[in-house]
Amino acid sequence: MRTLDELIAQAPVFAGLDADALTLIAGCAKNVGFEEQELLFRDGEPADTFYVVRRGRVALELHTPERGGLVIETIERDDVVGWSWLFEPYRWHFDARAATPVRAIAIDGACLRGKCEDDKELGYELMKRFGHVMIDRLQHARVRLLDVYGVGVG
Amino acid sequence: MTPVPYRVVSRRPETADTWTLELEPLDESIRPRAGQFDMLHAFGIGEVPISTSGDHEGDGPLTHTVRAVGAVTRALCALEPGAVVGVRGPFGTEWPLAEAVGGDLVVVAGGIGLAPLRPAIRHALGRRDDYGAVSVLVGARTPEDLLFVEELERWRARLDVEVDVTVDAAAVGWHGRVGLVTTLIPGAVFDPASAAALVCGPEVMMTFVVRSLVDRGMPLERIWISMERNMRCAVGHCGHCQLGPTLICRDGAVFPAAAMTRLMEVREL
Amino acid sequence: MAELRTADADTHVMGPDGLSTLVETLRREGYRVVGPTVRDGAIVLDEIESADELPHGWTAHSEAATYRVERRADDAVFGWAVGPHSWKQELFPSRVRLWRAAQPTGGPPAIDEESPPERPLALLGARSCDLHAIAIQDRVFLEGRYVERDYALRREGAFVVAVNCGEPGGTCFCTSMGTGPRAESGFDLALTELMDGGHRFLVEAGSDRGRLVLAALPIREATSDDREAALGITDAAAERMGRQLETAGLPELLAANLDHPRFAEVAERCLTCGNCTLVCPTCFCSSVDDVNDLADGSSERWRSWDSCFSTEHSYIHGGSVRRSPRARYRQWLTHKFGTWFDQFGTSGCVGCGRCITWCPVAIDVTEELAAIRATDGEVDRAHAG
Numbered sequence: 001m002r003t004l005d006e007l008i009a010q011a012p013v014f015a016g017l018d019a020d021a022l023t024l025i026a027g028c029a030k031n032v033g034f035e036e037q038e039l040l041f042r043d044g045e046p047a048d049t050f051y052v053v054r055r056g057r058v059a060l061e062l063h064t065p066e067r068g069g070l071v072i073e074t075i076e077r078d079d080v081v082g083w084s085w086l087f088e089p090y091r092w093h094f095d096a097r098a099a100t101p102v103r104a105i106a107i108d109g110a111c112l113r114g115k116c117e118d119d120k121e122l123g124y125e126l127m128k129r130f131g132h133v134m135i136d137r138l139q140h141a142r143v144r145l146l147d148v149y150g151v152g153v154g
Numbered sequence: 155m156t157p158v159p160y161r162v163v164s165r166r167p168e169t170a171d172t173w174t175l176e177l178e179p180l181d182e183s184i185r186p187r188a189g190q191f192d193m194l195h196a197f198g199i200g201e202v203p204i205s206t207s208g209d210h211e212g213d214g215p216l217t218h219t220v221r222a223v224g225a226v227t228r229a230l231c232a233l234e235p236g237a238v239v240g241v242r243g244p245f246g247t248e249w250p251l252a253e254a255v256g257g258d259l260v261v262v263a264g265g266i267g268l269a270p271l272r273p274a275i276r277h278a279l280g281r282r283d284d285y286g287a288v289s290v291l292v293g294a295r296t297p298e299d300l301l302f303v304e305e306l307e308r309w310r311a312r313l314d315v316e317v318d319v320t321v322d323a324a325a326v327g328w329h330g331r332v333g334l335v336t337t338l339i340p341g342a343v344f345d346p347a348s349a350a351a352l353v354c355g356p357e358v359m360m361t362f363v364v365r366s367l368v369d370r371g372m373p374l375e376r377i378w379i380s381m382e383r384n385m386r387c388a389v390g391h392c393g394h395c396q397l398g399p400t401l402i403c404r405d406g407a408v409f410p411a412a413a414m415t416r417l418m419e420v421r422e423l
Numbered sequence: 424m425a426e427l428r429t430a431d432a433d434t435h436v437m438g439p440d441g442l443s444t445l446v447e448t449l450r451r452e453g454y455r456v457v458g459p460t461v462r463d464g465a466i467v468l469d470e471i472e473s474a475d476e477l478p479h480g481w482t483a484h485s486e487a488a489t490y491r492v493e494r495r496a497d498d499a500v501f502g503w504a505v506g507p508h509s510w511k512q513e514l515f516p517s518r519v520r521l522w523r524a525a526q527p528t529g530g531p532p533a534i535d536e537e538s539p540p541e542r543p544l545a546l547l548g549a550r551s552c553d554l555h556a557i558a559i560q561d562r563v564f565l566e567g568r569y570v571e572r573d574y575a576l577r578r579e580g581a582f583v584v585a586v587n588c589g590e591p592g593g594t595c596f597c598t599s600m601g602t603g604p605r606a607e608s609g610f611d612l613a614l615t616e617l618m619d620g621g622h623r624f625l626v627e628a629g630s631d632r633g634r635l636v637l638a639a640l641p642i643r644e645a646t647s648d649d650r651e652a653a654l655g656i657t658d659a660a661a662e663r664m665g666r667q668l669e670t671a672g673l674p675e676l677l678a679a680n681l682d683h684p685r686f687a688e689v690a691e692r693c694l695t696c697g698n699c700t701l702v703c704p705t706c707f708c709s710s711v712d713d714v715n716d717l718a719d720g721s722s723e724r725w726r727s728w729d730s731c732f733s734t735e736h737s738y739i740h741g742g743s744v745r746r747s748p749r750a751r752y753r754q755w756l757t758h759k760f761g762t763w764f765d766q767f768g769t770s771g772c773v774g775c776g777r778c779i780t781w782c783p784v785a786i787d788v789t790e791e792l793a794a795i796r797a798t799d800g801e802v803d804r805a806h807a808g
Contacts, residue, residue: 057329057331059326059328059332060332061326063326067325068325068326069325069326069327070323070324070325070326071323071324071325071326071328071332072323072332073332073333074320074330074331074332074333076331076337076341077341097326099328099329100329140333140334140336140337143334143358143362144322144323144333144334146358147295147322148264148265148355148356148358148359149264149265149266149293149294149295149299149322149355149356149359150295155569155572156521156522156534156536157534159531159532161531180531197524197526197532197713197715197722198713198714198715198716198720198721198722199713199715200712200713201711201713223740224740238531238532240524240532240534382739383737383739383744384736384737384738384739384744386710386711387709387711389567389568389569389571390563390567390568390569390766391563391564391567391569391571391707391709392708392709392710392711392729393707393708393709393729393731393736394708394710394729394736394737396731396754396758396762396766398678398757398762398765399678399761399762399765399766400765400766401766404567404568420681420682421750421806421807422744422745422746422747422749422750423681423744423745423750423754
C-alpha cells in the first residue's frame with residue numbers, strides 16, 4: 001500500500017517536487033473513487049477541488065441546447081482534471097464525468113491556494129506546472145480547431 | 155499506360171462518406187502491396203489515386219477504401235456491384251514491413267489514413283511473431299467517422315495488440331477517448347530504440363505525430379509517413395505531385411520521415 | 424578553339440539551294456518536315472513543304488519582354504537564335520488524345536490507344552540548346568521506369584537537322600549552361616551557315632541515317648578552311664551571349680534559400696501567367712481530362728500542357744498547396760535549376776532565354792538567381808515556415 005505522498009509524486013504534474021512540498025500537497029489531498037457516469041464536478045459550481053486521475057477515464061463535457069452534451073476532452077491516468085481552482089472566480093467551466101469507473105486523488109484547491117500564498121516558491125513552482133498542463137491542452141484544442149480530418153481543410 | 159478493367163464485386167459503407175470497394179479483374183490483375191496505391195478510373199469522369207486497403211499479399215480481391223470528396227470519388231463510391239472501373243497500378247513505395255521485423259511496431263492513423271495502414275496492420279497481426287509489441291493508435295473526427303469499426307474491435311479483443319482510439323469530439327455517451335491523436339503516444343507501449351512507426355493521415359497531423367514520436371526518443375529514420383500531393387499520372391511524368399526534390403508518386407508515397415520533415419516545414423512548398 | 428567531333432569525311436559543304444534538296448529528300452523519305460517560318464511577326468515552327476518557307480533574310484531581336492523580327496542585310500536563313508516555339512510542340516503537343524474507350528452494351532469498356540502519327544517527324548533547324556532540351560525531355564519521358572507512349576511514338580524515328588548558332592539572341596545563355604552554341608550530339612545532320620566567302624552550309628552527319636540523306640544532297644567535300652570558318656562561327660557566338668549565369672552549386676544554393684526574400688519581391692511583378700512554362704522547351708507538366716459522350720457512353724482521355732503557375736497544379740482535396748504567386752514562382756525556379764537534378768539527374772534549364780524574352784514583365788531568371796546568390800542566406804521572416 002503506497003502512501004498518498006508516493007501517489008502524488010507519481011503524477012507528472014507533481015514529479016520532482018521535494019518531500020516537504022509533497023507532504024504539504026498530501027495534506028490537502030485524499031483518495032476518491034467515482035462510479036461510471038458519476039460527476040466529479042459540474043459547470044458553474046465553485047471550483048474548490050481538482051483531481052489527478054489514477055485509474056479510468058474522465059470526460060469533460062459541455063452542454064448546449066442544440067447539440068446536447070459534447071465530450072470535448074478526456075483525461076486519463078496521471079493527468080490533471082481542473083485548473084479553475086487556481087484562478088478567480090474559482091468556478092468550473094464544464095462538467096467532469098467519470099466515463100469509466102475512476103480512482104483519483106482529490107486535492108482541495110482552496111487549501112492548496114492558501115499554502116501557495118504562504119510559500120511563494122511552492123506557489124511559483126505549481127503555477128509553472130499547471131501552466132504547462134494548460135498550454136498543452138490549449139495547443140491540442142487549437143490543433144483540433146483545424147478539423148484536420150474533415151473535408152475542405154485549409 | 156491504360157487502365158485495365160475491374161468489376162465491382164462489393165461495396166461496403168464505412169462511414170457517411172466513405173466506402174470500401176472490392177474489385178475483381180476482368181483479365182489482367184494488379185497486386186498492390188501495403189503502402190502502394192492504384193489509379194482508379196471512373197470512365198468518362200476521371201481518375202484518382204487510392205491506396206490499397208486490402209491484404210498485403212495473397213489473391214483476395216483488389217480492395218480500396220474511398221472517401222467521396224470530389225467528382226471522381228463520388229462516382230466511384232456510387233458504383234453498384236457489377237459496374238466496371240479502370241485500374242492502373244500498382245504504384246509507389248511500400249510500408250517497410252520487412253525492415254520493421256524484430257522490433258516493436260507503432261501504427262498511427264488519422265482519419266482516412268487508417269485505410270492505407272490496414273494492409274500493414276493485417277500483415278503484422280498475421281505474422282505476429284515477426285514483431286515485438288504492436289500498437290495501433292487511431293485518431294478520427296468523431297466516433298461516426300471511424301473506419302473499419304468491426305475490425306478495430308476484433309483487433310482490440312486480441313491480447314497481442316494494443317488498439318487505442320481517440321476522436322476530436324463526441325456526443326456524451328462515447329466511452330472512448332477525446333483528444334488529439336498525439337495524446338495516445340506517450341502511453342503507448344513500445345521501445346523507442348527498436349520500434350518502427352508507420353504514420354498516415356493529414357499532413358499537419360503527421361507533423362505533430364512525428365514530433366511526439368521523436369519526443370519519445372524515436373529516431374526519424376525509424377518513422378515512415380505517407381505523403382499526399384496532387385498525384386495525377388502516377389508514373390512521374392505529369393509534374394503535379396512534386397514536393398521539393400521528390401515526385402511523390404514515384405519516390406513515395408511512403409517516405410522515411412527523415413526525408414520529409416525539412417520539406418514539410420517550408421510553407422507552400 | 425573547339426575540337427572537331429565529326430570525322431572530316433562526314434563534313435561537307437552545300438550551297439543555299441541545298442536546303443531545298445534537303446527538304447525535298449526528307450519529304451520524299453516520308454518525313455513530316457517541321458522548320459522555322461515567319462508568321463504573325465515571329466519566327467515560329469511549323470510544317471514546311473519547301474525550303475522557300477524558311478526565314479530567308481530574317482532575324483529576330485530578343486530582350487527581356489521584347490521580341491521583334493527584322494529584315495537582315497543578307498539572305499541568311501538561320502541568322503537568329505530561338506523563337507517562341509520549341510520542338511516540344513511537336514514531340515509533346517499541347518493537347519493530344521491518348522485513348523478512347525468504347526462502351527459496348529453489357530461489356531467492359533474497350534480501350535483503344537491513339538495511333539502513332541502517320542509520318543515520322545523531321546526537325547529542321549534545331550539549335551544546340553533545343554537538342555539538350557529534347558535530351559532532357561527524353562530523360563523524363565523515356566528513361567525512367569515508365570515510358571510516355573505518345574512522346575515515344577513521336578520521338579522514335581524523328582530525324583534531327585541541327586543548326587549551329589552564329590547569332591545568339593539577347594537573352595541567350597547556353598554557354599553558361601554548357602548546352603551550346605555548337606551541337607555536339609543528338610542530331611542526324613548538323614548545319615553551320617557560312618556567309619563570308621559565299622553563302623553556304625557546312626554539313627556534318629551525326630548518324631548513319633544522316634549519312635544516307637547527306638548522300639542525296641548537292642555537296643562537295645569541306646576544305647579545312649570551311650571547317651575553320653564553321654568553328655569560328657560558333658566560337659564567335661559563344662563570345663556574344665546576351666546573358667550569363669553562374670551555375671556552380673545552384674541546386675544547393677536554392678535548397679538553402681527557399682525562404683529568400685527575393686521570391687516575395689519577384690512575386691510582386693510575376694503575373695503567374697505561365698508564359699515561361701509554355702515557351703520553355705523542357706517544361707513537361709501536363710494534366711489529363713476525360714471527355715464523355717453522353718450518347719454512346721464512350722469516353723476519351725486527353726492530355727494537355729499544364730503549368731505550375733496555376734493554383735490547380737498543386738490542388739489536393741480541400742485546396743491548393745501553392746497559393747501565393749511567391750510559392751508558384753519559387754516552385755518553377757527551384758525546379759528548373761535545382762530539384763530537377765534530384766528528380767532527373769540533369770538541369771532543367773538549357774539557357775535558351777525564351778522565358779526571359781516572353782515574360783510580359785521581363786522577369787529574368789539569370790538576374791533572379793544572381794540576386795539570390797549575392798544575398799545567399801537572407802531569410803524572409805514574413806513568409807518563412
